[in-house]
Amino acid sequence: MPTLNSIVRQVLAIDPSAPAIEYQKQWHSWGDLSAIIDAIEGILRANGIGAGTRIGGILRNSPEIAAVIIGTIIHDRCIVTLNPALPDETLAADIESLKTPVVIARSEDWQRAAVRGAVERAGALGIEITGDRADPARVVTKLSGRDFRSDAEGIGIEMLTSGTTGTPKRVPLKAGNFSKMILDAAVFEKRDVNAPPKLSKAVTISNTPFSHIGGIFGLFVSLSAGRKSCMLDRFRVEEFVDAVQRHRPKVAGAPPSALRMILDAKVPKEALSSLVAFRTSTAPLDPELADQFHKHFGIPVLQNYGATEFAGGVAGWTLPDFLKSGEQRRGSVGKMNPGVEGRIVDAESGEPLPYGEKGLLELRAHHLGDGRNWVRTTDLARMDEDQFLWILGRADNAIIRGGFKIIPDDVVKAIEAHPAVLEACVVALPDPRLGQVPAAGYRVKSGRTVSADELRAFLRERLTAYQVPTKLLEVQDFPRTPSMKPSQPELKKLLEAA
Secondary structure (H helix, E strand, O other): OOOHHHHHHHHHHHOOOOEEEEEOOEEEEHHHHHHHHHHHHHHHHHOOOOOOOEEEEEOOOOHHHHHHHHHHHHOOOEEEEEOOOOOHHHHHHHHHHHOOOEEEEEHHHHOOHHHHHHHHHHOOEEEEEOOOOOOOEEEEEOOOOOOOOOOOOOEEEEEEOOOOOOOOOEEEEEHHHHHHHHHHHHHHHOOOOOOOOOOOOOEEEEOOOOOOHHHHHHHHHHHHOOOEEEEOOOOOHHHHHHHHHHHOOOEEEOOHHHHHHHHHOOOOHHHHOOOOEEEEOOOOOOHHHHHHHHHHHOOOEEEEEEEHHHOEEEEEOOHHHHHHHOOOOOOOOEEEOOOOEEEEEOOOOOOEOOOOOOEEEEEEOOOOOOOOOOEEEEEEEEEOOOOEEEEEEEOOOOEEEOOEEEOHHHHHHHHHOOOOEEEEEEEEEEEOOOEEEEEEEEEEOOOOOOOHHHHHHHHHOOOOHHHOOOEEEEOOOOOEOOOOOEOHHHHHHHHHHO
């Protein structure tokens, strides 16, 4: 049985001169990626950095950083994700707390004085990825410290969670489990991972940040398929549509918020005519939004469900499944992935519930926990007898207002039902009398307006009194996590300051 590492090494060697990743409309070859991998490997070996070592990476979306991630994993080291979008001082504090003996970053991040200072104080080996094909990697800070964490044997990635509802944390993903997760994903492409790898003419549009598990997952799915990538810094409608029109992929994907942005921008149907499916994940998908997108473009929206804590993918739609069952199973996130079991349990007793009942989702797979016991999520869900799964919200972010429980997703749906509202996010604010109260930020569609008072009147007709947000704030855009979800902690700060 081939491993992910063996497949990736074979793909890199098939034709080094062939195009691999397009970035800012310039192609980088498989050989270019290998040259960066080899240059970094030479520096690491010269400094005694062997397998099982934690490597801090400031992960901007670029071909050079893709090579850093690839090289770290195929040489059996652990990539520790650092988010370049963090403010300088926050990123610097993260670097010092992680205690990695190596930090790798592009030139622009080494120009951030706080970041460089943090690496120097930690005594870590700093490696700059220059973007120069003739000299792709060089040392900027020498290895001088001793107080490093080195407990990464068998760990492929320490992934920073999105931090949507609270402080982000790092989750260690075993290299073997990550490998199996990528190879199992071939089922969604009807691809035989046991066949000798070959280069594909197809191009994947990559816009999920590498600081999110979906970005690294997508990188290795494309690699294992020998598929080229068009890499974007982030999702922007104009750049995404241009990439689709130039490369004519059959499948593309982005978070649910991107669907709203595409529809709001009034992108013509023919602009996405190459697509036979649109994949989305990282956040709940409103079935009405999926229906609207499908109706306008004729493109099925295939939702996936996963989580960093559970090593990525848990459930998802294949196109044949959707064409057969999508209408009857509207709103489902698809069928459980191969090798992953799911069940729904009562939140209080922990007893399994019958098919169709709402409760807490528990998962079991060889790569979760000890591989034998069920692992409880914080997601409310239901499942049918054919293993199709519906995610109905989160159990851990319910707002308790004076003893009344409010599910934020219910309030979000009511706000987004207003014809002028593009997107909404609901958070809890502290209240000295009631404990917590709901508050919301909202974005309006282009050319539309709705005041907070008008929106509140609209909500009073659709929600119970205790569900109506005490504060409504219109924003141009939400502060967002790397996965493009609205950041609840940052929105809470805006609402508290308003």
